[in-house]
Amino acid sequence: MKDNFIITNNIIPDDISIFCIIVTHNPQKTAFKKTLNAVFTQVKQVVVVDNDSDPKFIEWLKAQKKCVIIEMGLNAGVGAAQNRGITWAQNRGCSHILLMDQDSVPYEDMVANLILASLKLRRYRDQSVVVGPRIFDPRIGKNFPFVRFGYWFVKREVCIKGTDKKYRRTDFLIASGMLIPVSVFKQVGLMNEDFFIDNVDLEWGFRAQQYGFPLYGVCDAILEHHLGDKVVEVKLGQGVRIYQHPPLRQYYMMRNRIILYKKTYSPSGWVIQDFFRMILKLIFVVLFFPDRSANIVMIYKGIRDGFFGIEHRTSEI
Numbered sequence: 467m468k469d470n471f472i473i474t475n476n477i478i479p480d481d482i483s484i485f486c487i488i489v490t491h492n493p494q495k496t497a498f499k500k501t502l503n504a505v506f507t508q509v510k511q512v513v514v515v516d517n518d519s520d521p522k523f524i525e526w527l528k529a530q531k532k533c534v535i536i537e538m539g540l541n542a543g544v545g546a547a548q549n550r551g552i553t554w555a556q557n558r559g560c561s562h563i564l565l566m567d568q569d570s571v572p573y574e575d576m577v578a579n580l581i582l583a584s585l586k587l588r589r590y591r592d593q594s595v596v597v598g599p600r601i602f603d604p605r606i607g608k609n610f611p612f613v614r615f616g617y618w619f620v621k622r623e624v625c626i627k628g629t630d631k632k633y634r635r636t637d638f639l640i641a642s643g644m645l646i647p648v649s650v651f652k653q654v655g656l657m658n659e660d661f662f663i664d665n666v667d668l669e670w671g672f673r674a675q676q677y678g679f680p681l682y683g684v685c686d687a688i689l690e691h692h693l694g695d696k697v698v699e700v701k702l703g704q705g706v707r708i709y710q711h712p713p714l715r716q717y718y719m720m721r722n723r724i725i726l727y728k729k730t731y732s733p734s735g736w737v738i739q740d741f742f743r744m745i746l747k748l749i750f751v752v753l754f755f756p757d758r759s760a761n762i763v764m765i766y767k768g769i770r771d772g773f774f775g776i777e778h779r780t781s782e783i
């Protein structure tokens with residue numbers, strides 16, 4: 467990838483080559499086809515890395531003829547699958563990697579807005595940056611802000627229509643929609659495969675910032691994405707929305723956040739705030755979540771294994 471980008475009238479240079487990596491595990495076909503169709507026209511190559519989906523899905527996917535398919539042969543986790551796809555794309559000379567979840571749908575101009583932001587910010591800052599889209603959850607009709615972690619508060623960077631501030635510095639980008647220059651991986655490294663599924667993007671983002679690569683949210687780039695498997699409304703005051711995950715996800719969320727607390731590159735402000743969020747979440751799980759016993763058991767195991775740094779895979783928990 468060349469370092470002397472020249473952006474004129476929002477025209478993307480010819481040497482930009484974006485490969486999209488989508489990790490799958492038994493997605494719903496109709497929803498995934500929507501994802502595939504939406505991203506296919508926006509990038510040079512779509513690479514689907516499959517974590518042991520049903521053979522019928524693989525057969526269906528091959529019939530789409532819109533992507534390269536890499537079969538992991540087992541459920542190796544999100545981080546390992548992303549790394550396989552990233553390495554494949556790097557070896558074929560792409561300039562940027564776009565990560566995408568199987569249930570995310572980018573707006574038709576999302577990638578163009580991301581790459582333009584990436585190149586403009588690189589010229590402005592004289593360094594590579596990592597960018598991500600504004601997240602819109604259609605289930606609740608809500609746009610999510612970008613965040614900065616202080617010691618006792620979270621600063622929410624909200625995209626306001628009609629303003630000139632299109633790019634928002636942030637301390638966290640979800641993996642889905644994240645656009646990363648290949649050169650950044652050479653210094654930061656790949657995803658943490660031991661995290662398996664949860665907080666893989668959070669850990670990598672903290673690490674990238676430690677190496678001097680800032681994260682930016684791009685207001686004009688929009689991604690439809692479901693945060694959590696289910697939204698639960700809790701009637702407290704004006705109402706509170708809780709994003710519910712199955713018990714196994716609770717294990718990895720707890721285990722991985724405990725491990726992150728101990729990393730020197732994790733922002734101390736995030737550690738302090740997330741610790742209190744963890745306590746509140748435990749209370750909500752006990753009071754309001756269905757399948758309470760299974761959730762509590764998995765949370766306990768996650769905290770235990772995170773504290774002792776125990777590596778686990780799904781079949782061993």
